[in-house]
Amino acid sequence: MRHVIVGASAAGMAAADAIRKRDPAAEIVMLSSEPRLPYFRPLIPYLIYDGKPASEITRQPHLTPKNIRLRLDVRATSLDPARHILTMVDGTGGSEICAYDRLLLATGASPIRPDIAGIDGPGVFTLRTWEDALFIAEAARGAAGAVVLGAGRIGMKSAFALRHLGLNVTVVELLDRIVPQQLDIASAAIFAEAVAHAGIETILGHSLVKVNRRGHRVTSVVLDDDRKLKADLVVVGVGVRPNLDLAVTGGLRINHGLLVDERLRASAPDVFAAGDVVETNDIVTGESIVSGIWTNAAAMGRIAGDNMAGGDSAYEGAFGLLNAMELGGLPVVSVGDIHRETGDGIEVFAERRGPAPRYRKLVFRGNRLIGLVMVGEIERAGVYQTLIRERADVSALRRELLGPKFHYGHYIHSHPKAADRYVRA
Amino acid sequence: MKRIFVRPDLCTACKTCELACAVEHSQAKSIFASPLETPRPMNRVFVEASDGRKIPIFCRQCDDAPCVAACISGAMFRDPVTDAVMCDWGRCIGCWTCVMVCPYGVIGRQLELGKAVKCDLCPGREAPACVASCPTKALLYEEVETFSKDKRLAFAAAVSGQTQVSALPAGG
Numbered sequence A: 001m002r003h004v005i006v007g008a009s010a011a012g013m014a015a016a017d018a019i020r021k022r023d024p025a026a027e028i029v030m031l032s033s034e035p036r037l038p039y040f041r042p043l044i045p046y047l048i049y050d051g052k053p054a055s056e057i058t059r060q061p062h063l064t065p066k067n068i069r070l071r072l073d074v075r076a077t078s079l080d081p082a083r084h085i086l087t088m089v090d091g092t093g094g095s096e097i098c099a100y101d102r103l104l105l106a107t108g109a110s111p112i113r114p115d116i117a118g119i120d121g122p123g124v125f126t127l128r129t130w131e132d133a134l135f136i137a138e139a140a141r142g143a144a145g146a147v148v149l150g151a152g153r154i155g156m157k158s159a160f161a162l163r164h165l166g167l168n169v170t171v172v173e174l175l176d177r178i179v180p181q182q183l184d185i186a187s188a189a190i191f192a193e194a195v196a197h198a199g200i201e202t203i204l205g206h207s208l209v210k211v212n213r214r215g216h217r218v219t220s221v222v223l224d225d226d227r228k229l230k231a232d233l234v235v236v237g238v239g240v241r242p243n244l245d246l247a248v249t250g251g252l253r254i255n256h257g258l259l260v261d262e263r264l265r266a267s268a269p270d271v272f273a274a275g276d277v278v279e280t281n282d283i284v285t286g287e288s289i290v291s292g293i294w295t296n297a298a299a300m301g302r303i304a305g306d307n308m309a310g311g312d313s314a315y316e317g318a319f320g321l322l323n324a325m326e327l328g329g330l331p332v333v334s335v336g337d338i339h340r341e342t343g344d345g346i347e348v349f350a351e352r353r354g355p356a357p358r359y360r361k362l363v364f365r366g367n368r369l370i371g372l373v374m375v376g377e378i379e380r381a382g383v384y385q386t387l388i389r390e391r392a393d394v395s396a397l398r399r400e401l402l403g404p405k406f407h408y409g410h411y412i413h414s415h416p417k418a419a420d421r422y423v424r425a
Numbered sequence B: 001m002k003r004i005f006v007r008p009d010l011c012t013a014c015k016t017c018e019l020a021c022a023v024e025h026s027q028a029k030s031i032f033a034s035p036l037e038t039p040r041p042m043n044r045v046f047v048e049a050s051d052g053r054k055i056p057i058f059c060r061q062c063d064d065a066p067c068v069a070a071c072i073s074g075a076m077f078r079d080p081v082t083d084a085v086m087c088d089w090g091r092c093i094g095c096w097t098c099v100m101v102c103p104y105g106v107i108g109r110q111l112e113l114g115k116a117v118k119c120d121l122c123p124g125r126e127a128p129a130c131v132a133s134c135p136t137k138a139l140l141y142e143e144v145e146t147f148s149k150d151k152r153l154a155f156a157a158a159v160s161g162q163t164q165v166s167a168l169p170a171g172g
């Protein structure tokens, strides 16, 4: 059995691992259009300021399944599902054919480049790959100021990395708060302080309309209110879009992302998909989403790989929001449906304590917990996350959940099934 | 493969296990000197009480461990020798994804270092410090097969308060 996996990142690697677990003898070929050995994509901001050596960003051998044929710097350019064949092109432009018995599309996503005058050209960057990070690092050398478009997670990580290098950094965000997807209004306000404290400026409620250059050098950007900001480089972090080109050549069903069934099969026989390229259901809201989260990508990869190797695993859906991070020395976990207000069957409990910033928000729908934000103190966040994922009836746990120290003991004592799982090794 | 098991009806919530765990994971390994250390020695087992019932909560070293699958930096891994899930502090970036996905809530944060802290089954010891120190033998370190399904079900019943489990003979 020959498995071919396109994309050697979170989803592809998890799939290869799952295939290997089930079938020690299967042939596994992995194709990556990147020239690098597989690495942990969320760590690339460290490359901007040399915060980690390459060896600590690259995936280690003990986390890489055995006996894999890994082809770097090759791009799969077309898919013929009827004949079970891929065409691929290597770095030198040479073209090759690759046949498969089972195929996984784990092609991920790429940054969106918004339509802004002057955005295409030197000095304007996105941050998705190792090489992207090196380009930013190079441009930052000798630069005095940077503008980051988008205060999302990627934008903020870029901003902190550039600030590390001593640049003056201004983040411009169209919405009215930073990290708007992962933080609610109250937690974003807490982080705004941490960001300001780090010396990063933010301009909310505005966008870029133009990038100015002198020759090949960026000199400034213009905002939608005609304000001009000096800048030597611009980083754009306004979101990603699934890499669907290959799926399109194969005539696979797509919408915003590649469409799959609950076994993560695409619309052609023996073709599976996992990760940021996939459109799936939000496990909490039921909405159709394209996730963009490492943890979801790895979970999908594991299920797809298991099924490719003859298993029968069902995917329960992704978390539209499943975020843990530390920004400016402050930890936050946010999970599920957090952008809600009380009413219409929704109950919101929020509490802010100080002086060290602590914030907690729980969102309930009927007897279920559907959303969580914890800032400052995030201990035992996983227990809440489990309640959300399992759609547990938490009516008997209401008092404990709202109390200062909800723990797994509470859960066990109200859910005998959880107790059994706890003791199963 | 050995694992820690718990007999909740024997737990008196004396928290000796918590203390022994923190001391074991310190530099001085001394009940007197360890508490003064930086970074602060942390326990990885937590005796929790609810409605008068007590239970030590600790890492189950899950098969298909969510913390390993979710880790975005390659820090979490399963030790091939001890079978414990470990956090490589050389790789951990303190993003707390593992804290977010651990169903039992037993991954802690070493604040001074910004690293994730979890049960490592005390490599090099015959039995983990928590088990060795438990005065009532509420904690056991057993081969998974020995701690049979029956006992597990009885345990579950005890935890859910349906019946009392009689004390199992020492050694399971």
Ligand SMILES: Cc1cc2nc3c(=O)[nH]c(=O)nc-3n(C[C@H](O)[C@H](O)[C@H](O)COP(=O)(O)OP(=O)(O)OC[C@H]3O[C@@H](n4cnc5c(N)ncnc54)[C@H](O)[C@@H]3O)c2cc1C
Pocket (backbone or CB within 6 Å): A006, A007, A008, A009, A010, A011, A012, A031, A032, A033, A034, A041, A042, A043, A044, A045, A074, A075, A076, A077, A106, A107, A108, A109, A127, A128, A129, A153, A154, A157, A243, A246, A274, A275, A276, A277, A292, A293, A294, A295, A296, A297, A322, A324, A325, B072, B095
């Ligand atoms: C700076 C940064 C920080 C992040 N931080 C977090 C975080 O803290 N937490 C979190 O959950 N997520 C985070 N993410 C998101 C996370 O990295 C992605 O969700 C995850 O990488 C998705 O994995 P994937 O395998 O689906 O796709 P990708 O990681 O996008 O990998 C797809 C791979 O396929 C290759 N490829 C595509 N098309 C082809 C083709 N035709 N032929 C051959 N190869 C191809 C691509 O080059 C790429 O290497 C972050 C992302 C970035 C960029």
